[in-house]
Amino acid sequence: MLAHILTATAYADPALQASCLPTGDSVIDMILNAGPMVKGVLSVLVGLSVACWSVIVVKFRLIRRANRESGEFMSLFRQRKNYAALYRDSEKLPDSHLAEIFRVGYAELSRVGKSLDTRNLLELSSNPEVLLENVERAIQGGMTAERQRMERFLPLLATTGSTAPFIGLFGTVWGIMTSFHEIGLRGAANLAVVAPGISEALIATAIGLLAAIPAVVGYNHFSTKVRGIENEMSHFAADYLNMLKRDLMRKGRQEEASQSQAAEHRFMVD
Numbered sequence: 001m002l003a004h005i006l007t008a009t010a011y012a013d014p015a016l017q018a019s020c021l022p023t024g025d026s027v028i029d030m031i032l033n034a035g036p037m038v039k040g041v042l043s044v045l046v047g048l049s050v051a052c053w054s055v056i057v058v059k060f061r062l063i064r065r066a067n068r069e070s071g072e073f074m075s076l077f078r079q080r081k082n083y084a085a086l087y088r089d090s091e092k093l094p095d096s097h098l099a100e101i102f103r104v105g106y107a108e109l110s111r112v113g114k115s116l117d118t119r120n121l122l123e124l125s126s127n128p129e130v131l132l133e134n135v136e137r138a139i140q141g142g143m144t145a146e147r148q149r150m151e152r153f154l155p156l157l158a159t160t161g162s163t164a165p166f167i168g169l170f171g172t173v174w175g176i177m178t179s180f181h182e183i184g185l186r187g188a189a190n191l192a193v194v195a196p197g198i199s200e201a202l203i204a205t206a207i208g209l210l211a212a213i214p215a216v217v218g219y220n221h222f223s224t225k226v227r228g229i230e231n232e233m234s235h236f237a238a239d240y241l242n243m244l245k246r247d248l249m250r251k252g253r254q255e256e257a258s259q260s261q262a263a264e265h266r267f268m269v270d
Contacts (some may be wrong), residue, residue, distance in 0.1 A: 005257045034200040035178055041171035041204050045116040048167075055153045056218040062095065063150070063225050069096035070232070077102070097146045097229055098236050104142035105240060108135050131248065132241055139237045146233060150226045154219060161216035168208015175201025 008131050031042060073096045080086040090099040113136050179198055 022042045030199045030203055033201070035174070037174045038076075038171050038178075038204055041167060042176070042207055045164060045167055045204070045211045048164055049076075049214075051206075052211065052218065055156055056214065056222075059218075059222050060151070062092050062208045063222070063229070065095045065149075065261070066097050066229070068091040070098040071094070073099040073102070085146035086213045097150070099232055100140050100146055101233055101237055102137055102240065105139045105237075109244065132245055135235075135244065136241060139241070143230070143233050143237065143244035147226065147230055150229055151223075154222055154226075155219050157215045157222070160214050161219055164208045164212035165205075166208075168205045171204025171208070172201040175199075175204065210244055211247065 013017050031039070034042070035239070070093075072175060076086060076089050085108055087103060090096070090103055093099045122231070133251055175198065197261075
């Protein structure tokens with residue numbers, strides 16, 4: 001079969017070969033001379049590639065900004081004088097995932113504290129686990145929201161990385177089908193007939209790989225970064241809850257000592 005094709009190519013009519021040659025030999029010319037189906041496949045792949053690069057750039061800047069602001073927040077957290085001042089300072093770091101966890105926990109602690117009277121608050125200070133359960137649930141919700149914010153649009157990278165090669169392969173198959181169809185119509189199996197369709201097919205495959213490779217690399221990179229951020233939030237949440245527990249217990253002991261001194265003073269006066 002191969003010998004028949006080579007023989008037909010060698011003895012084909014030169015005029016037929018000249019009429020079938022493409023108008024240009026550059027990649028742009030081959031794309032412009034491609035069929036409607038292959039052009040549609042290429043348009044889809046280019047759109048996916050542009051979308052993926054946009055996600056990569058946005059996520060890179062977001063994670064870099066979040067890590068930088070979280071470092072600044074941890075410096076403020078170690079130097080804190082009181083939680084209220086730290087809360088006000090943390091509002092200047094909107095992209096910090098650690099600052100957001102602190103704000104969520106502090107807001108829940110303030111809300112629960114305002115809803116309790118002084119007696120109940122003193123009782124909870126001696127047994128802070130009940131109060132901290134609400135704070136812990138709020139922090140878990142904040143961690144979930146931050147993880148979703150970091151993972152937003154990452155499924156696009158995963159989808160592109162897994163489907164773009166197959167979309168390009170579809171263009172490849174279509175280009176080969178077009179080539180064989182031209183062979184049947186012209187009744188000649190020569191390179192001038194086969195080459196344009198094969199060129200279209202190979203371009204579709206190449207662009208499919210160009211769209212898929214950065215998407216896969218970006219998805220793996222940012223997935224690793226998000227897992228690191230999630231672990232960092234978990235460690236900070238555990239430390240934060242322990243500090244709140246110690247502060248509440250210390251406050252409870254101070255309040256009990258103050259009440260004891262006041263009662264003793266009233267007894268001595270009476």
